[in-house]
Each structure stands twice: as structure tokens, then as C-alpha cells.
Amino acid sequence: MGHVRQHAVAALLRRLRAAADLCENDLEVLSSAVREVRRVRPRTVLIEEGDRPEHVHVVLDGFACRYKSLPDGNRQILAWLLPGEFCDLHVAILGNMDHTVATLSASTIGLIPQDQVEMIIDTSPALSRALWWAALVQEAVIREWLVGMGRRDAESRAAHLFCELHARLDAIGLVRDGAVDFPLTQGELADTLGLSAVHANRVVQGLRQQRLIAWKDRKIRFERLDALQDLAQFDPNYLHLKRRAVAPQRGQGQSSREAASMVDARVRSL
């Protein structure tokens, strides 16, 4: 059972290791704080507005999101939650949720009991710091989204979002041959960008015609990342990716797989 969990938890460890210096013991503590791992189908609500869940959810595999729905039926997606990201670390402090968290794709979700989080905070300064870091990066991302909503037009906002997606997935070794999994519909992309589904479609077509992205079969390939970053005026500084999570690529497209199994091996060896 430990074996399975450790494999599932690899994304989380990889992400936090990229943020802070964590020792073997920290990794083991974190890993064993994940008391349950759940397979969840796509488009499933994990935590709803007003809830006060008794454990913290962390995405181990797949895509989830935060969103708020308005009375008129519109909704706004507030964050994409990628592998290794916490869904509701804040509930412990704030009391109740002010928004909803749901999966976008089929996902693996880890559950960390509230008391384990408090234990971590009380006993491991390095891990607490890593959790803080994770929360603050999410805040930085949402600030950048706000800039985009307020001051970028639809095309450069979309381009910027795709650049961000690439950077965030690259940092956890989930870019393979310049392509990433992208399980969202255009409607969901529109809810993220604050656009209508129709206009989101036209924007995506524009990016495709400029050969900046190729989106097919729930995968996005970044054909000319530099040109896309140019269009978006993308500066990754706000992501606070202190260093790459995986070793620099030697071979072709296999290195992140190697790095992942390296982490696994390290955990297993404890």
C-alpha cells in the first residue's frame, strides 16, 4: 500500500522539492501525511462553497480547478490546479470555503487530514515553508490572471495562459516532446479566460493559424514557444520557480520520466 501511495504522491514531492530544500525525512513525513488516495472522475466537485472539509485535498494526477458561479449561470474559473497543487490549504485558517473546487479531467486526489497539516506546521519548519510557498505561488498566479483580465486582449491573454501552463507543467516534468496533456473543453477555457465560448474558439483558431499551438486529442503541442511568449509578453518571474524540478534534459523527451522514477526510487528506499 505504501508503495502505491508513494508512486501517486510523486508529483507532490517533485513540486515541493523544487521550491524548498527538503530532506529525506521531510519527504517521508509529507508522503505519509497523505492518508488516502482517491481516483475521481472528470467534472466532479471536490469541495463546495460553504464546506468546511476535514482534510486538505491535493491533486496528484490530472487537472482540477477553482471556480465561482454567478446567479446568471455564468461562471469564472479562478485557478487551474495541476499535479502537486493543494486545493484547500486555506480552509484550516479561514473556516469555510468561499468557492468551489472540482476536477476537470479524471484525477488522482490525495487527502491529508487536517491534524496532519497542523502537525507538519508545528514540527517541520522546512515543510511549513514549502506549504507557504505553494500557497503564495497560487496567489501570484491569480494576480497575473487579474492583470490579463484587466489589461490584455483575448488573444494575448490566451497566449499568456498557455505559456504559463507550459512553464508550470515543465517545472514538474510534464512536458513531453514540447507537448502537454490538456483535458479542458473550449467552454472551460472560455470560463478561465473570461470569454464567451464562441470567442474562445475564434481565439484558439487564431493561435493555431499562426502555428503557435497545435491542440488536438486533448493535447497541446507548443510549436514555437518563443513566438508564443513573445506574443504574450510572458515573463515567468511571477511563478517563482526557484529551480527546475528535474535534471536538465540529456536524451530526448525521456528525461522527465527518468527524473520521476528517480524521485520514486529515493522515496522507496527509505
Next chain:
Amino acid sequence: MGHVRQHAVAALLRRLRAAADLCENDLEVLSSAVREVRRVRPRTVLIEEGDRPEHVHVVLDGFACRYKSLPDGNRQILAWLLPGEFCDLHVAILGNMDHTVATLSASTIGLIPQDQVEMIIDTSPALSRALWWAALVQEAVIREWLVGMGRRDAESRAAHLFCELHARLDAIGLVRDGAVDFPLTQGELADTLGLSAVHANRVVQGLRQQRLIAWKDRKIRFERLDALQDLAQFDPNYLHLKRRAVAPQRGQGQSSREAASMVDARVRSL
């Protein structure tokens, strides 16, 4: 000297007391962590993108804001920082600033050395929790702003922002006779709402004509708060104001002044 500082620091204490149960000792610790109090002129940059300041800034009086500027000269304001709010609690963890903080009005800014913050985190669980709370509320506010940018039109976005302003200032006793100080220009309001200055002006005029707000002499009076909240579909839940900071009003418009001096007296008596 202690006397002056304690008076200046009242807003901070009031705000955090509203969030968490803090004992007399916590209040004194926090109060004395503010090692320096500075008077700052309006429109002064406090911390710039890329900085790694050695102390944490807290607004004690006046209005400040976070913003990012784009290459095209446009800027987006990301947060209003009201009395009692921290400007850069996150820098300690994230390393460097990814945006700028500047005053909007003439302000009083408190400086808390980095090591004092760390001392607080290490020694007072109640105060740490209060700091966490403060950071997370700022995050909740920015999420709500994102919803507005993505899914509300200019008028209801503006109405919502004014409702929020009222609620946040009311929680720290800064609403007097249904009116609040509002030192921003319409241009700055536009940068907050993601509008052009011209359109922000038209929106404000609309709210005035509906007699929802009266804005004159750097003050906003909320004539029909309920109607404004209606228009904005305002639900204050996201502000996580656990309870009111000041006692319920008995007299007329004097209670917040009373409450403020009460806090001062309490601190002084230590």
C-alpha cells in the same frame, strides 16, 4: 515614543483582533514588532518589482495599492491596501517581489523587521494564525476581483467594489455616518476596475444618477447601501469577517472613534 506608536498601530491591532482571539500579550508583541513608523506622501512607491526588502510594510493609516505595469504603459491595480493590511508578508517566503506596492493617499506605514516576523511565527501560534488569516483574506479578495473582471460588466463591477470597500472599512470602524474616505482619482479607480478612465467616469456618473453613491471631496457617501448591494449582487462571505471589530453602535457616528481609543487605552495600560 511608545505612546505615539501605539496610537499609530491601533488600526492593525483592531483588524487582527477582529480575525483571531489575541491575548493582551499578543497585541503587545505585535505592537512592539513595529519598529518604525513612517509618514509617506501620496503616490510613493514602497516596494518595487524585484525588491527583496528587509522589513515587512503594514499600512497603519491611508490607502496603498499593489499594481503591475505593462510595457504598453497600462497598469492594473491588484489590491487596495487599507489600514491594518500587510503589503509584503509574502516576500519572506517567495524571495522577491513580483509587483509594486505604492501609496495612493498620504499614509502612515509601519515597518516590521523580517526577524521580528520570524520571531512571531516561531513563538506565537495565535499571532501566526492571524497573519495567515490576513494573507488568505487578501487572496480571497483578489479571487472575487477576478470574478468581477471576467464575468461582471463595468457597472456591477464598480458597484461590487464599492460594496467591498464599505464592508472592509466598516470592519475596522472607518465608516462614519455612512461615508468613507476615498482618496483615489477616477484614473486610479479605472486602473483598479480594468477600465479606461473615460468609461470609469461614465460608470461613476451612472451610480451617482441612481443615487447609489455620492462621491465628492475625496469622500464617498453610501446613500442606499442595500440597493447598491443589490445591483452588485454583493455577498460579503468572501471577506471572512468573522465578527465586527468594534462594539455595535449605540450613539451616532462616534462609536468607532470610541472603539479605537478603547484599543489604545488597553494597549497603553500594559
Next chain:
DNA sequence: CGGGCTTTTGAGCCAAATCAAAAATAGTGG
């Protein structure tokens, strides 16, 4: 009293929304 901000007004334009419907895909049950 004059020079710089703000605020206000008007006119024209453009990005993105809405409405409507067809075409393409993905599921689902038999």
C-alpha cells in the same frame, strides 16, 4: 493668475458578446 491635473462630454470605432445553426465528436445503450 496661470499651468497642470482631473473630470466631463461627444463622436466614431472595435473587440467581444449574443443569437442561430450547422458540422464534427464523443458517449451510450442495444
Next chain:
DNA sequence: CCACTATTTTTGATTTGGCTCAAAAGCCCG
């Protein structure tokens, strides 16, 4: 595996909220 639905994606036509440009009017302060 196929037929039948439901969902997504795409296209076209039209409308609109908010922008830009331009200029006047009001303020603030030295």
C-alpha cells in the same frame, strides 16, 4: 459494432459595451 444522442466545435450575422481620440470645463495650488 452501430445507431442515436448529447456535447463540442465551428461558422456567420448582428449587436453592444467599452475603447480611443479630441476637446472643453472644472480644480487645485503655488
